[in-house]
Amino acid sequence: MLKKNSFLITVLMFISGLFLSCTRNLGYSVLLWSNPEHELFDGTLLKVHIKSNISQVYVVSIPGSKENFEIPLWQATEPESKGKALRQQKRFSEFEHTYASVKLDGLPIRSDAVNTSKQVYRLREGEIIRCLYKGEGAAVTNGKGNMKGEWLRVLTETGTYGWCFSHNLELFYSENYDVKSVKESAVKMNDLKGENKNGDNAIIESLVTKKWYPESFQNMIKVGRIDVNRMNPDYGFSFGINIDENADSVFAGTAVLNTENAAGSWTFTDIKKTAEKEYEFTGANLKMSIRGATSDTMILQYSEKGRPKVETLVALSEDIEELISNELMRRQDELKRIAQAGPVFKSSNYGTIKFNNENSVTWSNYKLLQPAIISNKALGSVTVTLDYFIANSLKSSYDGVLTMHFTGMEDGVNFLYKLTDTGLRLEDATHAPIKDGVVTSRSASPMILFFAK
Structure with a gap:
């Protein structure tokens, strides 16, 4: 494998020599993700010799060293002058060796530090991302107040950049070149936390953080027919709960339902599990059933003027x-x-x-x-x-x-x-x-x- 890599580097250097002077290079980059193969931490300054769009790699070296090696394009900033690269390095210093484990499946990465901006990526629960720096952004609310957290510029392991609100991220410091090993220990740490925390509470927290809309919205999106007279951004279901990640969850509030054909509000003191994926709101005439492999469908049961009513809602990540x-x-x-x-x-x-x-x-x-x-x-x-x-x-x-x-x-x-x-x-x-x-x-x-x- 080492011989193969050396041969590839030699070929790339030869090809580049046809177009570039041997004394020139593309500039300097900052390593964004720790590289265990070459025992490099994120934040390392690199001299870039070649960029191969075919192989999706940079051929780089440590300044002052004659040893060249490859790194994936996504692991480093775009080559630029040494002065600009050093300023980039300083910008990343606050979050040096800082990564995050995702706590909520489907958590979006957005193009701007605003909760209504375009989604560029949806994260998986347990996925590890790199935290680059903080940014000024719009406050994120959950219907009752501002959520705790801050906007972070992040990078995924597949090379996607964007902004992610930290409320559902678990940040950790990696003192190991191999972030994957830290990832495994981070997952184990989360599992241990789950043993100390009521599992049902964690499920309810996940449901509360999702945005629930009428099932008709999902159908419109699937067929590409957005009926603006029926798709109202104010329609949907809200638990009326403010989840505080730094305190024990208290599931009490006023739930609100507002759809084209239904409206109601219920004040409750707790949410209790009654059967598998079945819950009832204590102190209110309201029950909830969760369906689907990813728990993205909710069936609400309640009474209106003595008559039983049922409303189906879905969790959507789209910006309505x-x-x-x-x-x-x-x-x-x-x-x-x-x-x-x-x-x-x-x-x-x-x-x-x-x-x-x-x-x-x-x-x-x-x-x-x-x-x-x-x-x-x-x-x-x-x-x-x-x-x-x-x-x-x-x-x-x-x-x-x-x-x-x-x-x-x-x-x-x-x-x-x-x-x-x-x-x-x-x-x-x-x-x-x-x-x-x-x-x-x-x-x-x-x-x-x-x-x-």
């Missing part, structure tokens, strides 16, 4: 507000596409549709559509929206559903639409069946209108 924002942006882009294709569409029978902008239309001479489709009270000023989706079976014939909100009409008028090279085809969908925001099929004997550009 971001999903809604992206969907609204998609709709606006689609309306812009239609408007820019015209902006005027004419029909000898059904009048003229003029797009003033992506949301505003003036429709004139539509008398043949009155009163069957458009009310006699309607005026020609129209607001256009994309409120519904179409079933997959309709996608070969239509682009979607346009809803025309005429001034003077209480309800919008739905049309299946298709933008063609020559114009805009509309099909009356007034009586088309709609389920969960999706037009599932065409109306019986619909009227079809064509407007030329």
Whole structure:
């Protein structure tokens, strides 16, 4: 193996010599993850000779040494001048040899030190990450108050950088080159802690820290149809408990349920396990069943006016507000596409549709559509929206559903639409069946209108 590595280094050095002067190097890097093979601690300054994107390695040496060796690209900072590398080394010094074990499965690493920023990685429970430095970020709340912790710039063993809030991290100091051996001892230490801590409490803590939303949210995400009228970031279930990792957990609070079809709150003094994955809230008429291999499905049972009620919720890591924002942006882009294709569409029978902008239309001479489709009270000023989706079976014939909100009409008028090279085809969908925001099929004997550009 040593001969093979030496041969590879020799070949890489030879190839690089075709492009670089033998006296030049790429600069200096800081080692980010302790390397047991070469007995190097994180924070070591390295001189970088070659970068191989094919082998995903740097060929480096310790400054002042003539011995070259390989390290994975992810284990070191990008090569730069010696002065800049030394400043990087100083920046990492506060968290020198500091790693963390992940306490919560699915804990996100984010692009910025804000709990609503984009997720770049989801950590596994027990996974080890490198802590680089602290950052200023937005406070993280759990519905009752700010959680204890701080934002850390971290690195995974697969080379992903990002920001992670430390509340669910167990930091430890590694005085060993081999972090994996420290990882094993860290896991054993966590197991010992688990023996001293009520296992049921640990499970409940895990449930409390998750974000619970209506099951319909998960279904929308799976099929890629975000109904902004039904996906509300305020919907979901909150335990109303503030978990303090530095104290014994006290499971008392006021749980709140808020969905499209249900709402309620329950004050309780404890959460007790009654059977495997079955719990009841002491002092409240509320029970909870947990399902799924990763315990990401919750079934709540309660009573409302003497009648039993059941609500299914799921734990999601997605940023709901971001999903809604992206969907609204998609709709606006689609309306812009239609408007820019015209902006005027004419029909000898059904009048003229003029797009003033992506949301505003003036429709004139539509008398043949009155009163069957458009009310006699309607005026020609129209607001256009994309409120519904179409079933997959309709996608070969239509682009979607346009809803025309005429001034003077209480309800919008739905049309299946298709933008063609020559114009805009509309099909009356007034009586088309709609389920969960999706037009599932065409109306019986619909009227079809064509407007030329």
